Every structure is written in C-alpha cells, then in structure tokens.
Amino acid sequence: MVRVGEILYTNVHPFFFYMDREALSAHSRFIPSIPARLNDAMANGEIDVGAISSFAYGKQYEDLILMPNLAVASHGPVGSIFLFSRAPIEDLDGKSIALTHSSATSSHLLKIILRRFYGHRNIDYTTMAPVYQDMLENHDACLLIGDDAIQANWREHEQMYVYDLGERWYHFTRMPMTFAVFAMRKQSLAEEPQALQALHDDWKKSEERARADGYEELAHAVVADHGGNIPFWQDYFKTLQHQFTRVEQRGLLHFYRLAHEEGYLPNHVDRLSVWDIGMGIHSIH
Numbered sequence: 202m203v204r205v206g207e208i209l210y211t212n213v214h215p216f217f218f219y220m221d222r223e224a225l226s227a228h229s230r231f232i233p234s235i236p237a238r239l240n241d242a243m244a245n246g247e248i249d250v251g252a253i254s255s256f257a258y259g260k261q262y263e264d265l266i267l268m269p270n271l272a273v274a275s276h277g278p279v280g281s282i283f284l285f286s287r288a289p290i291e292d293l294d295g296k297s298i299a300l301t302h303s304s305a306t307s308s309h310l311l312k313i314i315l316r317r318f319y320g321h322r323n324i325d326y327t328t329m330a331p332v333y334q335d336m337l338e339n340h341d342a343c344l345l346i347g348d349d350a351i352q353a354n355w356r357e358h359e360q361m362y363v364y365d366l367g368e369r370w371y372h373f374t375r376m377p378m379t380f381a382v383f384a385m386r387k388q389s390l391a392e393e394p395q396a397l398q399a400l401h402d403d404w405k406k407s408e409e410r411a412r413a414d415g416y417e418e419l420a421h422a423v424v425a426d427h428g429g430n431i432p433f434w435q436d437y438f439k440t441l442q443h444q445f446t447r448v449e450q451r452g453l454l455h456f457y458r459l460a461h462e463e464g465y466l467p468n469h470v471d472r473l474s475v476w477d478i479g480m481g482i483h484s485i486h
C-alpha cells in the first residue's frame with residue numbers, strides 16, 4: 202500500500218480532479234493535509250509520495266526522488282501567496298511579520314526576498330495559524346498561502362499593501378518559482394515502482410485534461426466549494442504552472458542557492474534527482 206500526501210489547497214486540484222481514485226485505491230491510500238504537515242509526514246516516513254513544499258525537498262534531498270514533470274510553480278504572480286502589510290515592503294525593517302504555519306517554501310521565500318532584495322535584516326518573525334485578524338493583531342504584516350490567501354485577498358485587504366511573492370521573486374530574479382514538488386521516498390520507489398508509476402500517470406493525465414478543458418469543469422466544482430466565480434478560478438489555474446521543466450528546475454536551484462547562502466538550508470542543494478520512469482534517476486544540475 203502506498204501512502205499518498207494530498208495538499209488540501211485548490212492549487213493542486215488539477216492533479217487530483219480527474220484521478221481514478223477507485224482504481225488507485227487498490228494500492229494507494231490518500232492522506233489530505235496542509236503542506237507543512239505533509240512535509241513532516243514525508244520526513245518521518247509516514248507518507249511515501251505526494252506534493253510537499255519545495256523547501257522540504259531541499260532539506261531532505263538525499264532521501265527523496267522527484268516525480269517527473271509535476272509541480273506547482275509560477276512565472277511571475279502566483280495568485281495565492283500574499284504578504285498583507287500595513288507598511289510598504291520597503292519600510293518593513295524593524296517590524297514584525299506573522300507567518301502561516303502551513304508553509305515551508307513561502308515563509309523562506311519571504312525571508313530571502315526581504316533580506317537579499319530589500320536588505321531588511323531586523324525583522325521579527327512569528328509562526329502562527331493562518332487567521333488573518335489574529336495575525337495582524339500584534340504584527341505589522343502577515344503571510345498567507347493557498348486558499349487562506351485567496352479568501353483573505355477577497356475579504357480583507359482594504360488599506361493594506363498586498364504583495365504577491367511569485368511576482369516579487371520574478372521581479373528580482375527573472376526566474377520562475379516552484380512552490381511544491383511531487384516527491385517520493387527512495388525506499389518507496391524501490392519497493393513500489395508500479396504503484397508509483399500509476400499515480401504519476403494519473404496525476405499527469407488529470408492535469409493535462411484539466412488544462413485542455415481550460416479548467417472549466419474544474420472551476421465549476423471549485424466555485425461550489427470555495428465561492429468566487431468561474432472565470433476567476435480558470436484564470437488562477439492558467440496562471441499557475443503545473444509542469445516541471447528545465448526552466449522551473451533552474452529557478453528552484455537558484456532558490457536553493459539563496460536559501461543556503463542565507464543559512465536556511467544546511468546544504469547547498471546543487472542537484473535535483475528526478476525519476477526518469479523506466480530509465481532510472483536523472484540528476485539535474
């Protein structure tokens with residue numbers, strides 16, 4: 202039985218929407234949660250495969266293999282990772298920021314952006330539950346991701362400065378940012394290659410079908426659960442990149458370089474180990 206981590210956010214829906222869960226249930230059990238919890242579950246060996254924060258792969262890259270061509274990335278604005286701030290971003294040095302406890306990638310991305318690109322060295326960070334009002338009660342700004350960020354952006358941000366971290370990253374690096382990767386444990390790949398291939402193929406097929414449909418059917422389903430309107434969700438999915446090609450990989454390796462230089466990752470992750478299905482493992486530098 203393969204234990205599969207399923208991120209609870211809409212941003213991964215294209216992979217899951219058309220999956221044949223009944224056929225997959227013969228060998229797979231789905232475990233839905235927020236990214237930070239799935240990152241821990243992967244590190245502790247409680248899941249075998251699934252989408253995790255790209256930062257979590259960087260922490261554990263020696264034990265993990267990446268699934269080919271699956272990711273949650275953006276080339277510019279991502280639409281669901283926002284810093285909501287009372288002050289302009291240029292003025293945040295010496296201030297305090299509340300970070301959602303759901304994230305690993307975006308929280309470090311924010312720190313990197315503020316240190317490297319704005320030169321802010323004195324920010325006080327607190328990690329807490331993603332509740333907008335609570336986060337801003339005692340802090341000058343807050344970082345939300347996923348559906349929490351989308352909902353807060355709809356509801357709350359009057360009088361606030363709102364920054365999209367995908368956009369800020371692109372502005373300074375001209376590179377895409379990869380927020381989530383699909384990773385599996387080396388040991389699970391050795392034990393269950395066929396089940397993992399079936400999962401990979403279903404994720405890829407689902408994503409391709411959703412994209413070919415212009416995300417219309419998927420957007421209908423999301424409106425029913427989350428509100429908003431159909432064009433909003435279609436645009437959201439079209440803005441996100443769900444492929445993991447050379448250009449996303451280079452952007453991710455650059456993120457790992459900066460994360461190491463700033464002391465957030467103990468090792469310099471200078472390669473990605475990607476499964477070349479049927480062929481072995483490919484090292485990408």
Ligand SMILES: C=C(O[C@@H]1C=C(C(=O)O)C=C[C@H]1O)C(=O)O
Pocket residue numbers: 208210212213236237253254255273279280281282303304305306307308346347348380381
């Ligand atoms: C695009 C997003 O990416 C998510 C951000 C993550 C993180 O910050 O650790 C993890 C998984 C991704 O699904 C989002 O949350 O909106």
